[in-house]
Amino acid sequence: MSPPLLTVDNLAVEFHSGGQTVRAVDGISFSIEKGESFALVGESGSGKTVTALSVLRLLTAGGRITQGRALLDGVDLFGLSERDMCRLRGSKVGIVFQDPMTFLNPVLSIGRQVAEVLALHNHLRGKALHSRVLALLEQVGLPEPAQRYNAYPHQLSGGQRQRVMIAIALAGEPDLLIADEPTTALDVTLQAQILRLLKDLQRQTGMALWLITHDLGVVAQIAERVAVMQSGRLVEQASLSTFFDHPQHPYTQNLLAALPSIEHCGRPASPTTTSNASVGYAQRTLHGFTGTEPDATALTVARPLLQVTDYCVYYPVRKGVFQRVVDHVKAVDGVSFALEPGATLALVGESGCGKTSLGKAMLGLIPSHGGEIRFDGTNIADLQGEARRRLCANMQIVFQDPYSSMNPRLTVGDIVAEGLDALYPRLDKTERRERVERLLLQVGLTVAARLRYPHEFSGGQRQRICIARALAVEPKLLVCDEPTSALDVSVQAQIIRLLRQLQEEHGLSYLFISHDLAVVAELAHRVAVMYQGKVVEMGEARQVLLTPRHEYTRRLLEAAPRCRVPG
Amino acid sequence: MIQYLIRRLLYAVPLLIGVNLLTFLLFFVVNSPDDMARMQLGQKHVTQEAVEKWKHERGYDLPLFWNDKAQGAAHLGQTIFYQKSVNLMLFRFGQSDTGRNIVNDIQERMWPSLAISVPSAIFGVTVNISLALLVVFFRRTYLEFWSMVLCVILMSISSLFYIIGGQFVIAKLLQLVPISGYSDGLGAIKFIILPILIGVVSGIGSGVRWYRAIFLEEAEKDYVRTARAKGLSDVQVLFRHVLRNALIPILTGVVVLIPFLFMGSLLTESFFSIPGLGSYTIDAINRQDFAIVRSMVYLGSVLYVVGLLLTDISYTLADPRVRLS
Numbered sequence: 001m002s003p004p005l006l007t008v009d010n011l012a013v014e015f016h017s018g019g020q021t022v023r024a025v026d027g028i029s030f031s032i033e034k035g036e037s038f039a040l041v042g043e044s045g046s047g048k049t050v051t052a053l054s055v056l057r058l059l060t061a062g063g064r065i066t067q068g069r070a071l072l073d074g075v076d077l078f079g080l081s082e083r084d085m086c087r088l089r090g091s092k093v094g095i096v097f098q099d100p101m102t103f104l105n106p107v108l109s110i111g112r113q114v115a116e117v118l119a120l121h122n123h124l125r126g127k128a129l130h131s132r133v134l135a136l137l138e139q140v141g142l143p144e145p146a147q148r149y150n151a152y153p154h155q156l157s158g159g160q161r162q163r164v165m166i167a168i169a170l171a172g173e174p175d176l177l178i179a180d181e182p183t184t185a186l187d188v189t190l191q192a193q194i195l196r197l198l199k200d201l202q203r204q205t206g207m208a209l210w211l212i213t214h215d216l217g218v219v220a221q222i223a224e225r226v227a228v229m230q231s232g233r234l235v236e237q238a239s240l241s242t243f244f245d246h247p248q249h250p251y252t253q254n255l256l257a258a259l260p261s262i263e264h265c266g267r268p269a270s271p272t273t274t275s276n277a278s279v280g281y282a283q284r285t286l287h288g289f290t291g292t293e294p295d296a297t298a299l300t301v302a303r304p305l306l307q308v309t310d311y312c313v314y315y316p317v318r319k320g321v322f323q324r325v326v327d328h329v330k331a332v333d334g335v336s337f338a339l340e341p342g343a344t345l346a347l348v349g350e351s352g353c354g355k356t357s358l359g360k361a362m363l364g365l366i367p368s369h370g371g372e373i374r375f376d377g378t379n380i381a382d383l384q385g386e387a388r389r390r391l392c393a394n395m396q397i398v399f400q401d402p403y404s405s406m407n408p409r410l411t412v413g414d415i416v417a418e419g420l421d422a423l424y425p426r427l428d429k430t431e432r433r434e435r436v437e438r439l440l441l442q443v444g445l446t447v448a449a450r451l452r453y454p455h456e457f458s459g460g461q462r463q464r465i466c467i468a469r470a471l472a473v474e475p476k477l478l479v480c481d482e483p484t485s486a487l488d489v490s491v492q493a494q495i496i497r498l499l500r501q502l503q504e505e506h507g508l509s510y511l512f513i514s515h516d517l518a519v520v521a522e523l524a525h526r527v528a529v530m531y532q533g534k535v536v537e538m539g540e541a542r543q544v545l546l547t548p549r550h551e552y553t554r555r556l557l558e559a560a561p562r563c564r565v566p567g
Numbered sequence: 568m569i570q571y572l573i574r575r576l577l578y579a580v581p582l583l584i585g586v587n588l589l590t591f592l593l594f595f596v597v598n599s600p601d602d603m604a605r606m607q608l609g610q611k612h613v614t615q616e617a618v619e620k621w622k623h624e625r626g627y628d629l630p631l632f633w634n635d636k637a638q639g640a641a642h643l644g645q646t647i648f649y650q651k652s653v654n655l656m657l658f659r660f661g662q663s664d665t666g667r668n669i670v671n672d673i674q675e676r677m678w679p680s681l682a683i684s685v686p687s688a689i690f691g692v693t694v695n696i697s698l699a700l701l702v703v704f705f706r707r708t709y710l711e712f713w714s715m716v717l718c719v720i721l722m723s724i725s726s727l728f729y730i731i732g733g734q735f736v737i738a739k740l741l742q743l744v745p746i747s748g749y750s751d752g753l754g755a756i757k758f759i760i761l762p763i764l765i766g767v768v769s770g771i772g773s774g775v776r777w778y779r780a781i782f783l784e785e786a787e788k789d790y791v792r793t794a795r796a797k798g799l800s801d802v803q804v805l806f807r808h809v810l811r812n813a814l815i816p817i818l819t820g821v822v823v824l825i826p827f828l829f830m831g832s833l834l835t836e837s838f839f840s841i842p843g844l845g846s847y848t849i850d851a852i853n854r855q856d857f858a859i860v861r862s863m864v865y866l867g868s869v870l871y872v873v874g875l876l877l878t879d880i881s882y883t884l885a886d887p888r889v890r891l892s
Contacts, residue, residue, distance in 0.1 A: 058795050060787075061707060082800070090798030102789040107811050107887060116807070117797045152887040168797065320570060 003074065004031035005176055005208050006055070011068030013047070013054050024050045026232035027068070032176065037202060037209040039219045041255075042229035043488040044459070048212045051229075052178050056093060057085055073175070091121040094169030098181035100161035104153040110137075110164045111149035117171035133171075140167045141197055158351075159190035163197070170201065177202070180212045187350045187515055192559040195221050214488055216259060217518075217560070220244065228252050258493035260518040262545050262560065304338040304374070305509050306395075306477055311335045311371035313354070313361040331357040333533035334371070341476065342503060344510040346524035346541070348517060348556065354533040355513045359479045362511075363395050376476070393423060396470035400482035402462035406454045412465050413450035416440065419472030439468040444498060460491030464498065471502070477509045484519055496522050517560045521545055529553045568883070568890075575879070579872050583656065586868040591652045594861050600627035600647070606855045607664065625664060625858075626650055651861075660862040665854070669862050673844065679749055680831030680843030683759050687766035688828055692821060694767055695774030702775065703782040704805060714775070721772030729769040730838045737761055747840040762835050781816050785809045814885045822878045826870035830863070 013025040025047045032038045040048050053059050055070045055077060070077040072092060080088065097103040105113060114133045118124045124132055130149075137145035140163040153161055162182065169177055179198060183191040199222055202209045211223055219226055219240070226243040228236040228251065236249040247253045312335075314328035331354040339345045347355040361368040364380075373380045375391055383391055396419075399405040406415055416436045420427060427435070437447045443464040454462055463483060470478055480499070484492040496519065502508055514520050520527060520541070527544040529537040529552065537550040548554045604618040604627070622628040627647065634645040643649055654661060660669035702714050738746040744761050785791070786809050794804045831845030840846070844863070851859035882889045 056796060058792055086798045086800050088798070089796055095796045097789065097793060099789065103793045105790040105794065105808050105812065107815075107885070108808070109887075116794075116799070120798055154888045165793075168793065172798070322574070 002034065005034045005073060006210070007031040007069075007071040008051070008055065009069045009071070011051065011054065011070065012066045013050050013059065014064050014066050016062050016064070023232055024063070025054065028229070028232070028234045029068075030227055030234060030237060032208050032210055034175070035202075035206050035208055037199075037211060037222055037224050039211040039213060039223035039226045040229060041213060041216065041219055041226055043214055043490065045231075046229045047232040048229050049180055052095065052180055052210065052212055056089055056095065056178075058089075087121075090117050090174070091172035092174055093176045093178065094172060094174035095178040095180065096162070096165050096169045096182045099185045100158065100165045101153065101185070103165060104161060106153055109150045109152055110156070111151075114164065114167050114171055117168055121172045133167075136167045136171055137164070139201070140164070140170065141193075142167070158186050159193060162186060162190075162194055166194075166197065166201070170205070173205070174207060176208045176210060178210045178212065181214070182211075183218060184213070184215065188517070188556060189350060189559040191218070192221075198222065216256065216489065228255070255490060258490040260493065260496065260516075260522045262518050262521045262557070303340065305341045305376060306339040306511075307374040308338070308362065309336045309372050309374075311358065311361070311373065312369045313357045313366065314369040328369070330533045332361065332368075335530070335533075335535050336371075337528055337535065337538065339477070339509050339511060341509055342507040343525045344503065344512055344523050346512040346514060346520040346527045347530055348514055348520055348527060349530035350515060350556075353530045355530050356481055358530075359397065359481050359511060359513050363397055363479060364392060365397075393473045394476045395479060396473055396475040396477070397479040397481060398463070398466050398470050398483045401486050402454075402459055402466050403486070405466060406462065406469075408454055410453075411450065412440070412445075412452055412454060412457075415454070415465065416450075416468050416472050419469060423473050435472075439472055440465075442471065442502070443468045444494075458491075459487050460494060463487060463491075463495055467495075467498065467502070471506075475508070477511065479511045479513070481513045482515070483512075485514070485516060492519065499523060517545065517557060529556065572876075572880075575876055579876070582872055583869060586865065587652055587656050590655070590861060590865050590868075591648060593864075594857055595631060595647055595651070598857070603627065603664075603855070603857055625662075655861065655865050661858065663851070663858045664856045669859055672847065672859075673862075673866075676842055676844050676847050677829055677831075678843075679755070679841050680836065680845060681828060682755060683762050683766070683835065683841060683843065684828040684831060686759070687763045688821075688824070690763065691767045691770045691774065695771060695778050696817075698771065698775045699778030699782055700805060700810070702779050703786060703809075704801065706783065706786075715779075718772045718776045721769075722776070723772075724769075726769045726834060729765050730835065733761055733765045733768075734838070737764075747838070749839075749841050758839070758841070762839050762841065766832070766835060777820070778813075778817065781813045782809060785813045788812070811885075815882070818881045818885050819878055822881045823871075823874040825877060826874040827867075829870065830867060 007029075008031070009029050010027050011025055011029070012023065012027050015022045015024055028047075028051065030038075030040075040051065042048050050059070050063065054063070054065050055072075057065075057077065059065070065078060068078075072088070075088075077085070077088075104110070111130075111133050114136055115124075115129050118129055118132055122132075134145045134149065137148065142148060142160055142163045148156070148160075153164070156164065162185075166182075177198075182198065183194050186194060195218060198209060198211075201207075209222070211219070213219060223240055225237070225239055227234050228243075228249065230251050236243070236247070236252050238246075238248070243252070244256070247256055311332060312330065313332035314330055316325040317327040317329060318324065319326045333354070335354075335358060337345060347358065349355050357366065360366045362373060375394065378391060380388065380391060410418075413433070413436050416439055417432055420432060420435055433450070436450055440447060440449050445461060445464055445468070449457070449461075449465070454465065457465065463486075466483075467478075483499075484495050487495060499510065500523065503510065510523070512520065512523055524541045526539065527537075527541050528535045529544065529550065531552045537544055537548065537553045544553060545557065548557055600622050601618060604621040605613060608617055608621060619628060629645055629647050629650065632646055632648050633643070634641060637645040651661075658670070660673070663669050663672070698714075702711050705711050734746050737743050738761060744757050747758075749755060749758050782805075786805070790812075791804055791808060794808045795801075799807065829844070830848075831841075831843040833845045833849050835841070836843045836845035837849050848860065848863045850856075851863070
């Protein structure tokens with residue numbers, strides 16, 4: 001057997017900041033064979049990216065490799081001079097980073113950014129350089145590369161940018177391609193395309209692929225061997241099939257158990273009709289689903305909490321010297337649906353389909369352009385001032401990114417209390433505190449959390465704070481705008497559990513906006529699929545997710561990664 | 568782009584009218600022509616006739632906005648507002664209170680101002696950026712720490728000290744250049760070297776710190792890591808990637824100042840006896856020559872509007888993401 005391409009031996013990395021030393025990577029060893037695809041899996045903060053960066057010696061300030069070796073083709077990477085290391089980066093090892101928007105230089109054309117690598121390592125110039133860049137862009141499937149040579153990153157879509165990023169990594173014809181969360185910032189459909197591309201490229205070039213991800217669905221599609229990382233250590237290494245079928249380590253078992261899955265969808269269409277049926281449905285789905293006819297009540301339910309009719313949200317297109325509005329981009333174009341008390345309606349679709357615009361406009365955060373919203377039978381447009389504010393307080397929103405949706409200068413207690421102050425301006429201090437504490441306990445936080453600041457909490461805890469903040473106003477409807485997509489799998493599962501529990505206890509209704517069909521399957525009673533501002537399919541979760549009728553829904557479902565070992 | 572420029576120029580019209588009105592209020596309503604005359608002629612031993620005569624000679628005896636005694640259009644025309652402010656708006660600055668033609672004066676005196684301010688600005692920006700890049704290259708070393716200490720010290724020294732200290736050491740002790748003065752043509756070079764040098768040196772402290780902050784912010788961005796992963800060395804990354812991106816915030820700070828080069832520097836020009844626009848303004852203030860001060864205030868405002876427009880245009884050149892529309 002030939003020696004492995006990359007051997008990492010007992011690697012440890014420490015970070016110093018503010019007088020504290022954190023061990024990010026704690027003595028890990030693994031190897032990657034030539035031409036193999038290897039996946040390093042773990043939650044955020046487990047040290048996966050740090051491992052990859054330290055192999056390339058690209059750690060940020062404060063990071064230091066304290067022990068261990070990394071051998072690439074027998075060359076000790078940590079013993080090389082910086083000059084030799086520069087020669088090796090890009091030519092022997094290419095890397096694809098997570099967010100193609102921030103990892104591309106915004107002021108250089110994409111052609112130049114790819115060309116830079118070729119000029120540096122292959123000493124290509126002039127016409128030869130230009131045509132090689134075009135060939136690369138073509139290879140990664142960028143449409144019309146010749147026209148796009150001089151385009152800037154912001155002029156491309158997310159998927160196209162990631163293709164450029166891959167072209168940059170491939171330009172030096174590396175033996176090892178590191179892909180650090182290559183699809184996390186992308187939509188499901190794009191994700192599938194990029195994964196297929198990486199796999200094809202690997203087959204064409206015979207390079208080894210080192211995939212770093214937290215998404216087990218991605219792992220199942222692309223990896224041959226898997227290693228699991230938890231707080232700086234490797235807890236398990238196995239082949240793909242062993243990993244999914246017989247996970248050894250408890251952490252891995254939990255990780256797999258926490259996975260949301262489309263097959264889980266089994267919540268009844270109406271919580272009032274069958275509240276104890278979730279187990280039954282789960283069993284039924286196992287034996288093949290016995291479908292009912294399409295849900296005719298999707299548009300009209302008996303006593304809707306929320307009735308949205310022909311709703312439109314347009315963004316104006318302005319032109320000319322006086323910036324007159326000449327046209328509109330129809331983000332939401334005539335959407336109608338109804339939501340009953342205690343039910344969950346999921347809005348799914350790719351980014352840009354208008355689902356977030358719809359949620360924001362319903363709460364009055366952005367202006368709408370037609371249609372009507374009835375909440376509890378009252379047309380919101382009829383109300384003004386205080387009455388309208390009172391009514392709108394019944395609708396609250398939880399945003400996608402718990403990092404940026406809270407004021408970092410307020411304590412958690414004050415953030416939660418803001419809603420209380422609006423609802424009960426005359427609350428005295430002790431009662432206010434008690435209510436805040438009750439809310440924090442409700443979402444699974446401790447009472448002490450009240451006095452701390454948002455940055456002291458992890459992503460999942462922050463999302464809990466956001467939910468507590470929304471609940472403080474005692475809403476009947478919660479609009480959840482991708483509440484779990486910024487979170488790790490296991491944390492995602494906790495938040496889903498919390499949302500279900502709150503719904504059972506308080507009879508909350510959810511409008512759940514998401515692109516993640518597996519999460520939707522766990523939560524939704526009813527699903528509406530949005531495409532280019534319109535609802536193309538709506539019905540019970542089981543029907544839409546298991547027996548989709550519309551072409552677009554089928555495409556979405558096919559693209560969604562599943563944790564099943566192929567074959 | 569063209570449409571944007573037209574719109575911006577149209578925006579400038581109400582802006583300039585506003586500036587003009589404010590200038591008018593400041594110079595004729597808050598400070599009445601009578602006050603001006605008395606300041607010129609003295610407070611005690613002045614007859615009302617002398618004041619009236621002074622005002623009449625300069626056209627300050629007219630009513631402010633509305634002339635009852637005149638006929639037709641002259642109702643509006645024969646007023647201080649029309650005669651002074653509208654002309655100001657059209658850059659017809661007229662005569663100074665001492666009877667000189669202001670436009671001619673400005674045309675004559677702007678060249679000495681430019682001779683000092685343009686080289687100071689060019690050398691200043693070049694030196695500051697180079698030093699800042701050097702500091703960023705040696706980041707997280709003692710060199711960076713001590714250069715920042717030095718910058719704070721340089722910033723803390725008053726610019727008066729640089730001027731007087733420079734004149735004392737270089738001109739008086741070493742006698743390399745004349746202490747002050749100016750002459751036309753190539754002879755001016757020996758007079759402007761010292762003011763330029765002092766202009767550059769006194770700006771280093773704050774300049775290097777500012778540029779360093781901008782470079783450091785860019786150097787921490789994600790695309791820098793991509794560039795390093797391509798195999799570029801630190802220096803290559805700094806020049807090919809960081810510098811280009813850092814230009815965007817730098818442009819905002821620098822381009823807006825370009826029109827002001829024309830106005831000269833009040834301090835430097837009066838200390839070095841340079842017959843530029845800066846000393847022109849200072850002298851006018853000292854002489855209470857409101858016609859000149861009014862013109863320079865208005866000119867300054869116009870240049871500021873121009874500066875902001877230039878900044879916006881330069882953005883589109885440096886940043887492909889910005890398209891003016």
